[in-house]
Amino acid sequence: MEPYFIVSLPGDPQPEDTLAKLKLKLKDIEPAIELRIPQLKVGTLDNLLAVADTTEKSDLFIQQVCYRIEKQIYEFQKDEQIPIVDGKKPQDTILQFEWDSSKFNPKNMTLPAIADSITQEASRIDNQMKERAQEYNHTKTQLASMSRKSTGSINVRPLSELVTEKDFIESEKMTTLFIAVPRTNRKEWEKTYEGLTEYVVPRSSRKLAEDDQSILYSVVLFKSVVDTYKSKVREMRYMVREFSHTAEQSVEHTEEERARLEQLSNDQLREYVHWCLASYFQILLLWTHLKIVRVFVESVLRFGLPVNFQAVIIAPNKKNTKKIIDLLNIEYKNLAFTSLTAAAQLQGKDGGAQSASEEKKKKKEAEKAQQAAIAAAGGDKNVIPEDDPSLYPFVFISVPLLVRMAQDNK
Missing domain, CATH: 3.30.70.100 (Alpha-Beta Plaits)
Structure with a gap:
């Protein structure tokens, strides 16, 4: 199974029309699932650019936390079953996404505040995992030490x-x-x-x-x-x-201590696995929220104001990934210059509109960038290089599947 990806396109006067058109274009390939994104506070251009930079870094950090927790779950459970909590699978966090306004209230929190809060919560989970792993490993080390002494040579055994x-x-x-x-x-x-x-x-x-x-x-x-x-x-x-x-009272004392450590180890392991399962879904939800923030920021930077875009999640089979991307590149190639207008709008929002000469200059720069992209694609103006999503004429955010999520969807 290929990674899921989120695509965002500028909205029609009636937003549902954008979704309907996109679903129609992809109906014979893969379904496009609507992604409901709340109206977040736009702020200034500087804020948007800063959030775009920090969330890209946080995205990688949270992804690694997800991988570490997933690895622990499958090492401890030693089976191939994908974890399910409250009837939900991990991929449901993105396919059935709902914004958590109780934690990240879009009416009261700015974009930078939401992004920081998501990252801080992920860091807290990462630190808790390290602490729990350290406690469990310390107990295991004590047990291993007792075992070594019990099975060691005459010179070291108690x-x-x-x-x-x-x-x-x-x-x-x-x-x-x-x-x-x-x-x-x-x-x-x-x-x-x-x-x-x-x-x-x-x-x-x-x-x-x-x-x-x-x-x-x-x-x-x-x-x-x-x-x-x-x-x-x-x-x-x-x-x-x-x-x-x-x-050294007797063998009984040693056996009692070993029994105590074994019980403690079992209790810690049981609690650790339970914590990992619960935290696994928490970190996936945080990761999805961060993806949504990235989609919002990139869409505003790309399509401008007023905020009007439609985002969808696509879960393609491997053979269809390139087909979908090529289709979208061709269908929406007219969006190549949209980001120029968006930048002008946002700069005007910050401190006055650009002059006509400045806008003309930026348009020429955009044209040069597009010509370079066409050349890199082998001269085909309908295809933009697949390995560089930043050159796509639409917002494209990858959602890598975790190992077991991918296996479960094969």
């Missing part, structure tokens, strides 16, 4: 998972040490551990656990020689695994 209460002997004068010995040094340890210092309990060393690299041994000795014994062990390049029976 002793609470390897040592039971019966392996630990503690009294007023005696204690137990835990030593990780390389497997290659197993026999050496068994021969020498009793003689590293005095006051080591004979035949007290027991093998508690092992992996591919190391063996965990226990040894019972008097507390008076613990520091000396540790030094001797380290000299032999064995690892003393420190163990506090009060600090």
